[in-house]
Amino acid sequence: MDPVLYDSFDRLLTDISTPRVIRDIESGGATDTLWQQIAESGFADAMVAEEAGGAGLGLSDAFGLFFLCGRHALPVPLAQTMIARRVLALNGIDIPDGPIAISPLPVGHTEARIECRNIPFGSLAQFVIVPHGHAPSKGKDLLLPASAAACAATGVHGSQQAHLSWDLPDSGIVIEGAFPWLEVAAAITAAQMAGAMDTVLKTTVRYAGERSQFGRPIGKFQAIQQQLSVLAELATASRVGAELGCQPLASGATNVLAAAVAKARASEAAGTVVSIAHGVHAAMGITEEYDLQLYTRRLIEWRIDYGSAGYWNRRVGDAVLSTEAPSTLEFMLPAFFADIAPR
Amino acid sequence: MIEPLSLTSIPPHAEALRPAVRDFVRTYTSRVPLEQRAHSWMGFDADFSRALAKRGWVGVTLPKAYGGAGLDAFSRFVLIEELLGNSTPVAAHWIADRQSGPLILKFGTEAQKDFYLPRICRAEAFFCIGMSEPQSGSDLASVRTRATKTGSGWKLNGQKIWTTNAHRSHYMIALVRTSGSSEDRHKGLSQMIVDLSAPGVRVRQIRDLTGDAHFNEVFFEDVELGEDALVGAEGSGWDQVTAELAFERSGPERFYSAISLFDVWLAYLREHHSADAWARELAGRIVTHLAVLRAMSVAVTEQLARGNSPVLEAALVKDLGTELEQYIPFAISEELGRHPGHHVPDGLLRALAYVTQICPTYSLRGGTREILRGMVARGLGLR
Numbered sequence: 001m002d003p004v005l006y007d008s009f010d011r012l013l014t015d016i017s018t019p020r021v022i023r024d025i026e027s028g029g030a031t032d033t034l035w036q037q038i039a040e041s042g043f044a045d046a047m048v049a050e051e052a053g054g055a056g057l058g059l060s061d062a063f064g065l066f067f068l069c070g071r072h073a074l075p076v077p078l079a080q081t082m083i084a085r086r087v088l089a090l091n092g093i094d095i096p097d098g099p100i101a102i103s104p105l106p107v108g109h110t111e112a113r114i115e116c117r118n119i120p121f122g123s124l125a126q127f128v129i130v131p132h133g134h135a136p137s138k139g140k141d142l143l144l145p146a147s148a149a150a151c152a153a154t155g156v157h158g159s160q161q162a163h164l165s166w167d168l169p170d171s172g173i174v175i176e177g178a179f180p181w182l183e184v185a186a187a188i189t190a191a192q193m194a195g196a197m198d199t200v201l202k203t204t205v206r207y208a209g210e211r212s213q214f215g216r217p218i219g220k221f222q223a224i225q226q227q228l229s230v231l232a233e234l235a236t237a238s239r240v241g242a243e244l245g246c247q248p249l250a251s252g253a254t255n256v257l258a259a260a261v262a263k264a265r266a267s268e269a270a271g272t273v274v275s276i277a278h279g280v281h282a283a284m285g286i287t288e289e290y291d292l293q294l295y296t297r298r299l300i301e302w303r304i305d306y307g308s309a310g311y312w313n314r315r316v317g318d319a320v321l322s323t324e325a326p327s328t329l330e331f332m333l334p335a336f337f338a339d340i341a342p343r
Numbered sequence: 344m345i346e347p348l349s350l351t352s353i354p355p356h357a358e359a360l361r362p363a364v365r366d367f368v369r370t371y372t373s374r375v376p377l378e379q380r381a382h383s384w385m386g387f388d389a390d391f392s393r394a395l396a397k398r399g400w401v402g403v404t405l406p407k408a409y410g411g412a413g414l415d416a417f418s419r420f421v422l423i424e425e426l427l428g429n430s431t432p433v434a435a436h437w438i439a440d441r442q443s444g445p446l447i448l449k450f451g452t453e454a455q456k457d458f459y460l461p462r463i464c465r466a467e468a469f470f471c472i473g474m475s476e477p478q479s480g481s482d483l484a485s486v487r488t489r490a491t492k493t494g495s496g497w498k499l500n501g502q503k504i505w506t507t508n509a510h511r512s513h514y515m516i517a518l519v520r521t522s523g524s525s526e527d528r529h530k531g532l533s534q535m536i537v538d539l540s541a542p543g544v545r546v547r548q549i550r551d552l553t554g555d556a557h558f559n560e561v562f563f564e565d566v567e568l569g570e571d572a573l574v575g576a577e578g579s580g581w582d583q584v585t586a587e588l589a590f591e592r593s594g595p596e597r598f599y600s601a602i603s604l605f606d607v608w609l610a611y612l613r614e615h616h617s618a619d620a621w622a623r624e625l626a627g628r629i630v631t632h633l634a635v636l637r638a639m640s641v642a643v644t645e646q647l648a649r650g651n652s653p654v655l656e657a658a659l660v661k662d663l664g665t666e667l668e669q670y671i672p673f674a675i676s677e678e679l680g681r682h683p684g685h686h687v688p689d690g691l692l693r694a695l696a697y698v699t700q701i702c703p704t705y706s707l708r709g710g711t712r713e714i715l716r717g718m719v720a721r722g723l724g725l726r
Contacts, residue, residue, distance in 0.1 A: 205723050222713075225720035232719055233659050236348060240642065241635040243350040264631045310624055317627025320609065321618050327606050328630065329428030329599075336634045337641075340352035 001057075001064040009065055012041055013072035019291045025075040026158045031124050035076055035099060044078065047086035054089070059184070059254065060341070063246040066188045067239070070195025073294045075160060077101050077121035079188045084129050088143065091177050098126030101146075102185045103164070104306055105131055114144070115165040118154065120189075120305050122146075122162035130172070131181040141181060142172035158297055183256040186263035186306040187245035193266040193302050194242040196295045197235040197273050203292055204231060204277045207284075224280060231276045234269035241265035250339040257319055258336050264312035270303040348642040348656060357417035364425040367398060372429050380603045381694035384596050385557055385701070386432025387511055389466070395426075396466035401436045402444045409448070409460035416648040420641065424595045430603035434508060434557075439463040441594070442587050443470035443516050446534070450575030450583055459514075459536070473503040473517030473537070473561060474584075480505075481714050484528040484581065488519045488563060490535055490572075497521075497573070499537065499566040507708070509559040510546050515539055518580050521573075532580035535572045542566070553700045586652060591709045593643035593657035597664035598636040600705055601671040604698045605629060607691050608675045617685065622678050629674070632667045636660065655722035658715040665706040672699040 016037045025031055038044055047062055048054025057065075066079045076099050084100040101121045108115035114130060122128065128149070130142045148171055149164040166172070205228055208219030218224050245262020249255050274296045278285045285292045303309070325331040371391065372380070380386065395401050404419050405411025412418075426433050433440075444463045447455055462468035479485045488501025499519065509515060515537045523531035539546065543566035548556040575583050609626060612618040618626070639660050646653040676695055679687055706712045720726050 205725065208725065219725040222717070225725050226713065226716045228723055228725060229659075229662075229716035229719035232723055233663050236659060237635050237639065237663055240348055240350060240638045241631075244634065244638050247350070258634075260627075261631045261634045264628070265635050268628075309628070313627035313631055314620065314624045315627065316630050317618075317623035317625065320626050320630050321613060321623060327429060328602055328609070328633065329424065332630065332634055332637065337352065337637070340350060342352050342354055 001061050006064045006068070009043060010068050010071075012037075012043070013068055013074060017072040017074045019294060022073050022075045022294050025124070026160065031076050031099065038076070038078055039097070044081055045085060047082045048089045048095075049086070052089040054086070058252075059187070059246045059248055060243075063191055063243050066191035066246070067195040067198075067242070070192030070197075070298070071199050073196060073199070073298055077125060079192060080121065080129075080185065083184055083188065084127075084143075087175065087177070087179050091175050093143065093173055093175065096127050096143075096145075099124060100127045100129060100143075101125035102129045102181055103131065104185075105182060108165075113165060113167050114142075115163075117163045118161050118305070119164055120185075120301075121160050122151070122164050123153065123160050128164060129175070129181060139178075141175045141179065143175060144172040156301075159301060161301065180254045180256050180259075182306055183259040184254055186312065187242070187254075187259035189302050189305055190238070190242040190245050190259075190262035190266040193270055193299060194235065194239040196299050196302070197231075197238055197266075197269070200273055200277045200292065200295050200299070201228075201231055201235045203295070204228060204280050207281055211284075218280070227276045227280060231273055234273050238266040238269045238273075244336060244340075247340050255336070255339065257316060260312040260315045261336065263307060264309045264316065267303040267307075267309040267312070270299045274299050346653075346656065348639055350638055351642055351645045353417050353421060353641060353644075357415065357421045360414075360418055360421050361425060363398075364400065364422055365429075367395075367400075368425055368429045368431055371431055376690060377430070377603050377607045378690040378694045380430035380432075381607075381697050382432065383430050383600045383603060384427055384433050384437055385507075385555075386430075387434040387508060387557075388432035389435045389469070389511075391432050392435040392466040392469075395433075395436070396464060399464075401440055401466050402460065402464035403440075405444050405448055405460050405464060409456055410464035411444075411460065416644050420595070420644045424599070427595050427599040428602055430599075435469050435511065436463070436466045438472055438508070438512075439468060439470040441590060442472065443514070445590065446516065446583065446587060447536075447574060449586075450534075450579075452571065454571060455536070455574065468514060469508070469512040471506050471509045471512040471515050471539075473506055473509075473515045473519075475505045476502060477504050479525075481711055483518070483584070484532070485525045486518055486520060486532065487525055488517065490519045490521050490533065490568065492521075493567070495567075496570045497535065497568040499535065499543075499563045499568055501563050503561040503563075504559075505549075506559045506561050507557055509539065509561050510548050510556070512539060515561065516574065518584055521577055521580075529581040531578055532584075533577050534574040534580045534583055535568060536574055537563070537566065537568065537572065541568075551701070553697055555701075585654070588654055588657065588710070590647070591657075592661040592715075593640055593647075593653070595637070595640060597661045597709075598633060598640070598667055600665075600668045601698050601702065602633075604675065604694050605671055607694055608678075611688065611691055615685070617682070621681070625674055625678055629667070629671060636664050636667065639663075655718055658710070658718040658722075661709065662706075662712055662715045662719070665712070668705045669702045672702055 045054035046057045050056035069079045080102045081100045103116040103119045106116045152163040154161045242262045245259045323331045403412040403414045407413045490497040490499045521533040543564045545562040547560045550556045
């Protein structure tokens with residue numbers, strides 16, 4: 001992606017998404033100031049078409065921005081809002097102000113009621129995209145105001161997820177154009193996971209260099225070095241996989257199978273990444289005061305948001321087993337690689 | 344610090360090579376059972392290598408003046424991806440193509456290039472690499488095999504071990520000590536080309552647990568070498584060996600080694616409609632990992648094509664890639680064993696047994712897991 005854009009977004013988040021701000025918002029503080037700063041920066045419209053007043057970035061161009069949202073544990077759904085604003089603008093819908101969350105598939109969907117559980121950032125979103133479940137919305141996705149929902153906290157410490165349900169949800173705006181919300185949400189979550197892993201890696205390497213036992217920094221012990229190498233490998237694989245998941249098909253449509261790869265790889269890696277980071281930090285990493293937990297709690301949550309590794313691997317496996325291609329190689333190349341643009 | 348690997352694609356000029364290679368490979372794969380192909384790049388077939396050479400596909404990165412095709416790292420990636428992705432027997436020319444040819448091109452004299460490179464490209468000169476010794480494995484700098492100066496060249500004494508395909512190769516490029524002792528470590532090491540038919544060279548095969556004999560002990564007793572046996576500068580052996588490693592560690596051979604077993608298992612599942620949810624998830628997991636590894640490998644290839652030496656990034660790809668290669672046979676046997684009543688064909692079972700037995704070598708050859716992770720740790724600034 002454009003390095004100037006990437007660096008300026010990195011600097012912005014360094015300034016506004018500080019550990020203090022993250023802790024404040026996680027404990028129920030208002031998001032208004034943070035969101036105002038984001039709105040003024042213009043990044044919420046990074047993916048809105050240029051003719052509609054945005055920067056017109058595609059999913060692939062915006063990968064670095066999603067990555068940075070994760071690296072800075074940004075406590076508002078900016079990545080999701082960027083996607084939502086792009087799709088709403090494409091559908092000629094007036095874009096509302098404020099953070100927009102993307103719900104996983106609703107657990108209940110009738111004429112009278114829509115029930116969504118564990119919506120990432122559901123506790124603070126002002127609007128929610130609800131991908132269609134079954135008949136009542138006639139296969140259409142909805143944009144629903146959070147203010148019209150019954151909102152229940154999950155009760156998980158520090159989590160920004162919430163359960164939301166809407167009675168008589170006809171107040172929602174129908175999004176006519178079909179869009180693979182679940183797959184795109186999975187891909188951008190994978191990118192944020194890779195970003196969070198990057199911070200976890202840097203934090204853990206730094207700690208291993210500072211903490212001394214037996215008369216030398218613990219990072220000098222081979223046992224610790226091997227663990228950190230695995231962490232670095234997994235963070236790298238997750239990042240490359242997430243970037244792969246953000247590559248559209250030549251038609252411009254989302255490559256849903258690549259998105260599946262991205263989320264499966266990052267979700268599988270996250271468990272080991274978290275475990276190594278906490279293992280190296282020992283008790284210090286578990287404290288509220290130390291920043292590691294801001295990232296590892298998110299990784300733990302994100303690895304099952306929008307489907308775990310098992311769900312997405314199964315999707316890829318179904319495609320592999322139903323392919324006519326005579327070999328795995330001939331399946332993989334067109335499925336994942338044919339449409340990647342040269343650098 | 345390790346540079347982030349950025350996704351990139353294979354440029355069109357390199358992709359243009361793929362259809363012809365694929366056609367060529369199909370004529371081979373149509374007559375060789377998959378079971379046999381499970382040997383992947385350890386499969387040795389001199390006729391296959393010479394047929395490839397006739398097409399101009401051995402030594403493709405070497406300049407045309409030396410019989411090569413003058414193609415770049417991306418083109419070689421496409422070529423070997425098709426060869427390995429379809430499990431063809433490339434072992435005969437593999438080392439010469441991947442390492443010895445490029446090494447001679449980079450460090451060799453004009454006479455060495457004129458002599459060896461055209462022979463490599465015609466698949467007439469097969470090479471092996473003499474690195475390990477009985478007392479030097481991961482601690483490669485401790486090698487003791489010694490070349491001493493004579494009036495007309497060098498006299499070689501010592502022993503190499505675990506030398507893959509030495510018994511079927513024409514030449515070895517050996518890392519030997521030309522000055523100092525093993526306490527001098529990286530100093531005083533040089534690379535020598537040894538004609539394996541020379542008097543004083545004795546090759547003894549070592550049988551492996553699968554019943555094959557692919558690696559060897561090689562003994563040198565007063566072997567007379569000419570002055571032109573030395574490759575590159577005397578005493579620069581260590582640096583030259585290190586430069587080779589990025590080529591050795593990041594390619595498709597680090598994640599496609601078990602692909603024919605995976606393909607034959609998928610074919611079995613499809614044919615018998617016997618893929619339950621667990622098997623589907625497993626098949627997906629393997630493809631998910633392969634796709635990411637391939638993307639990483641292409642990213643490393645891009646750095647090679649630009650003339651960089653991404654040694655750390657290559658180590659990282661190899662460690663992850665061999666982990667998957669070793670996971671595949673164990674996961675497949677677990678899956679097959681979940682259905683005791685099913686009739687599994689012998690060919691699949693033999694391929695499975697072979698890969699399961701041999702796969703520990705995947706993370707030994709080209710640097711052990713622990714050595715690679717040590718390199719990554721160095722890249723992280725920990726060492």
